[in-house]
Amino acid sequence: MTPRQKPALGRPKDPEKRQAILQAAAELFPSKGFAGVSMMEIAERAKVSKLTLYSHFTDKEDLFTQAVIDCCEQQLPASSFQPAPGLDIEQALGAIGIGFLELALDEKAISLHRMIVRQSGMDTGNAELYFKVGPARMLAEMRHFLEHAGRSGALDIPKPDLAAEHFFCLLKGLIYMRVLMGLCPPPDRAAREAHVREVVALFIAAYRPGSGRAQ
Structure with missing residues (x-):
């Protein structure tokens, strides 16, 4: 020594x-x-x-x-927001989208979300902690990803923080609420992949350079 x-x-x-x-x-x-x-x-x-x-x-x-x-x-590990070199924006967003849905619709995550909502009226401290280390942390990672996509010219995103919220909200859609409320089981893998492809196509169309739609 x-x-x-x-x-x-x-x-x-x-x-x-x-x-x-x-x-x-x-x-x-x-x-x-x-x-x-x-x-x-x-x-x-x-x-x-x-x-x-x-x-x-x-x-x-x-x-x-x-x-x-x-x-x-x-x-959805943090590395998901740091795609491998050479991966195009559609593939990168698709991988993030699938990982996000797998997380959002995971049985443990659903149960935890239900508990937070159930107890938030009595104690907001745990709800704030949950939001900080869960959703807020993920939004920050997505914002950084979109900022990089903007600098590289892959997308034109004036407000990456807002775009990150839009992306995750589109992915959740109404199916997440139905699953959370116990109205239906989570969709299967094929349905999730089809939904992610639709969301990614819509997102890229909105933020493609020169589209004139990004605000």
Whole structure:
């Protein structure tokens, strides 16, 4: 060991245990609500000690935050907004669109959204936290993607923040509300892909350079 190196303190964190805790949180928070779940209950569901749980997460708010981020990253990782070189704008938007629908219509995400709406009238704090680390974070990533598309000349987008909202709202359409309310099951893969293609075509038509439609 060189003089500059310091010995590691404690045992390295186990990523499998961390994922087990996040999975337990993703199951318990939607069904019982933030206030209705204790850290001990989450530890028991994850089959870890309370000491192990607190070695990964400082408190329940930190765990809730990371559970929301993990849910988003599983279906629509941040790398989705940084497409591979050579991928055209239609393919890049299509990949983001499919990932977004997979996330929005995921059973865990739907359950979490229902819980947030159900409890928002009693406590807006958790709703604000959920929006900040979920939807707002995703909108920021999309805005950066569209800003880059504008600089490259692929699209002409004067207001990328507003365009990002439009893109995700078009993707959700009314089907998301129906699924959220339990009126129908999520559409299958073929239907999702067809919907994404329609949205992407509409979006590109609106923001194609020289279209005269971008505001």
